[in-house]
Amino acid sequence: MIEYENLHHLNKPLFDEYTQAFREVMESGWYILGKKTEEFEKQYAAYCQAEHCIGVANGLDALTLALRAFNFPKGSEVIVPSNTYIATILSIVQNDLRPVLVEPDIHSYNIDPAGIEAAITPATRAIMVVHLYGKLCEMDKIMDIAKKHNLKVIEDGAQSHGATFKNKVSGSFGDYGAHSFYPTKNLGAMGDAGAVTTNDAELATTIRTLRNYGSKVKYYNERVGVNSRLDELQSALLLVKLRYLDKINEHKRRLAALYLENLKSDFIKPMVHPDYKDVYHIFNIRHPKRDDLKAYMLKHEVKTDIHYPVAPVDQEAMKGILDGQSTPVAREIHRTTLSLPISYYHSESDIHRVIEVMNAF
Numbered sequence: 001m002i003e004y005e006n007l008h009h010l011n012k013p014l015f016d017e018y019t020q021a022f023r024e025v026m027e028s029g030w031y032i033l034g035k036k037t038e039e040f041e042k043q044y045a046a047y048c049q050a051e052h053c054i055g056v057a058n059g060l061d062a063l064t065l066a067l068r069a070f071n072f073p074k075g076s077e078v079i080v081p082s083n084t085y086i087a088t089i090l091s092i093v094q095n096d097l098r099p100v101l102v103e104p105d106i107h108s109y110n111i112d113p114a115g116i117e118a119a120i121t122p123a124t125r126a127i128m129v130v131h132l133y134g135k136l137c138e139m140d141k142i143m144d145i146a147k148k149h150n151l152k153v154i155e156d157g158a159q160s161h162g163a164t165f166k167n168k169v170s171g172s173f174g175d176y177g178a179h180s181f182y183p184t185k186n187l188g189a190m191g192d193a194g195a196v197t198t199n200d201a202e203l204a205t206t207i208r209t210l211r212n213y214g215s216k217v218k219y220y221n222e223r224v225g226v227n228s229r230l231d232e233l234q235s236a237l238l239l240v241k242l243r244y245l246d247k248i249n250e251h252k253r254r255l256a257a258l259y260l261e262n263l264k265s266d267f268i269k270p271m272v273h274p275d276y277k278d279v280y281h282i283f284n285i286r287h288p289k290r291d292d293l294k295a296y297m298l299k300h301e302v303k304t305d306i307h308y309p310v311a312p313v314d315q316e317a318m319k320g321i322l323d324g325q326s327t328p329v330a331r332e333i334h335r336t337t338l339s340l341p342i343s344y345y346h347s348e349s350d351i352h353r354v355i356e357v358m359n360a361f
């Protein structure tokens with residue numbers, strides 16, 4: 001059986017270094033917001049070509065706190081892609097703001113800049129872009145639109161650690177980059193973890209304050225904050241994995257190249273363009289008989305996944321929130337998309353086997 005993902009196999013090459021990192025934290029006697037977190041923040045900021053990085057508890061908190069920092073009036077509109085993972089939309093809802101869905105481009109699966117411009121109203125305050133599957137959005141056009149309309153930009157970089165567009169890296173374009181280190185992500189921890197990056201010192205201080213009970217000086221609270229701190233253990237493990245991130249991304253790109261070159265043309269493959277260096281957090285194809293294909297592959301011992309089976313507009317939880325927003329492009333993607341195995345631990349021969357099964361479908 002070729003699994004879709006196996007976190008034990010994924011992390012196994014790092015076990016010795018992880019054990020050493022764990023021992024250091026255990027013996028330090030300091031478990032939250034200490035030297036390891038500081039060091040990780042410093043190194044990850046540098047990796048993201050950003051001045052500041054603030055560790056938080058998870059990716060959803062990174063998005064939620066980034067929005068909260070701006071104190072937008074209740075009910076303000078925030079533009080978000082219609083085919084994103086639910087977290088991006090939840091971060092808007094949690095701040096009492098209104099998500100306005102914009103459809104993706106059907107080739108890149110990322111938010112369509114022309115759609116953004118058409119969705120802007122006097123109530124619009126921000127654009128949340130999502131670099132889905134590990135490909136960056138068209139950030140040059142999007143930043144131009146944001147400047148023209150005086151909108152804040154937050155990048156959801158949960159799937160795009162290290163991906164670039166015109167040689168600029170994920171999380172370095174907008175006012176804030178929001179990052180998740182959920183275990184399956186390209187830069188995954190061994191538990192929940194996240195971070196916010198920014199080039200603005202004041203915006204960095206705001207996130208530092210919000211993540212720690214709204215307090216800059218212990219026991220003095222300036223804002224209604226939350227507890228969303230990054231712990232030393234996850235930081236220590238992330239410092240180890242960060243050293244492998246480029247290697248992980250490179251491996252995934254090599255596997256993606258095999259799919260791109262060898263899968264028959266019945267399958268709609270991801271867009272490839274020289275402006276983009278993708279990191280393939282997910283390698284998806286589309287096919288009108290997606291469910292049959294998935295079942296066929298399982299029968300031939302290849303597990304796949306779907307990102308995501310249900311479009312946000314069709315989610316039970318979004319009733320009363322996204323009502324009346326029509327997103328046929330997102331629905332079509334959700335109906336036809338299939339994610340293929342592309343983990344750091346998969347070998348080239350694993351991928352050749354997946355291709356063989358698929359091409360016989």
Ligand SMILES: *Cc1c(COP(=O)(O)O)cnc(C)c1O
Pocket residue numbers: 058059060061084085087088130156158159180181182192193194
């Ligand atoms: C994983 C993910 C998140 C949420 O990250 P968590 O760390 O699980 O909270 C947000 N947005 C996207 C696009 C994601 O893939």
